[in-house]
Amino acid sequence: GEDVEQSLFLSVREGDSSVINCTYTDSSSTYLYWYKQEPGAGLQLLTYIFSNMDMKQDQRLTVLLNKKDKHLSLRIADTQTGDSAIYFCAAKGNQAGTALIFGKGTTLSVSS
Amino acid sequence: ETGVTQSPTHLIKTRGQQVTLRCSSQSGHNTVSWYQQALGQGPQFIFQYYREEENGRGNFPPRFSGLQFPNYSSELNVNALELDDSALYLCASSRSGTSSYEQYFGPGTRLTVT
Numbered sequence: 001g002e003d004v005e006q007s008l009f010l011s012v013r014e015g016d017s018s019v020i021n022c023t024y025t026d027s028s029s030t031y032l033y034w035y036k037q038e039p040g041a042g043l044q045l046l047t048y049i050f051s052n053m054d055m056k057q058d059q060r061l062t063v064l065l066n067k068k069d070k071h072l073s074l075r076i077a078d079t080q081t082g083d084s085a086i087y088f089c090a091a092k093g094n095q096a097g098t099a100l101i102f103g104k105g106t107t108l109s110v111s112s
Numbered sequence: 113e114t115g116v117t118q119s120p121t122h123l124i125k126t127r128g129q130q131v132t133l134r135c136s137s138q139s140g141h142n143t144v145s146w147y148q149q150a151l152g153q154g155p156q157f158i159f160q161y162y163r164e165e166e167n168g169r170g171n172f173p174p175r176f177s178g179l180q181f182p183n184y185s186s187e188l189n190v191n192a193l194e195l196d197d198s199a200l201y202l203c204a205s206s207r208s209g210t211s212s213y214e215q216y217f218g219p220g221t222r223l224t225v226t
Binding site for chain 2: 045088097098
């Protein structure tokens with residue numbers, strides 16, 4: 001089955017760009033997501049990309065997809081302390097009833 | 113537009129007991145999925161309900177069961193609780209059809225089993 005892997009920690013300074021990376025194993029994954037989780041909270045859908053796209057930009061967020069290498073990245077421009085959280089990469093197939101398969105999450109720490 | 117809500121926020125149960133968690137889907141959404149998130153882990157898929165029937169299931173034993181009601185709200189029931197069932201339980205709602213890939217999560221229910 002699908003396996004999603006992420007690096008566990010990333011530390012950046014306020015104002016810098018952050019890049020969080022993710023790899024997945026199932027080439028039939030059709031939708032790829034980034035979710036944000038703040039302490040004690042649920043998951044916030046940040047953005048998603050279809051497998052037939054290479055890039056998607058949404059304000060400070062840029063998602064890059066390399067389908068050949070099954071590699072997904074999330075770039076946060078001008079990172080702020082409020083961006084400190086756990087970021088989850090997730091993949092989903094196209095069939096009804098299929099689940100989101102999540103990585104273990106990357107903890108982003110932003111220092112001022 | 114009303115978001116996904118879950119109740120209760122927290123609860124503590126004893127091993128062997130049974131628990132029911134509740135979820136109200138986002139307005140306009142008819143599909144509900146349940147996930148278990150253990151401490152330090154990513155969420156794991158339990159099952160999904162669509163049109164009041166189970167539409168997909170992850171690798172969880174039968175003591176995890178669910179219901180969906182005509183108003184699309186849902187319950188997760190866990191029987192014979194074990195210590196390893198301690199986790200954050202997340203509910204996600206989505207539309208069926210062309211927008212089914214957009215899943216929105218509730219704030220979760222923190223279950224502690226002692």
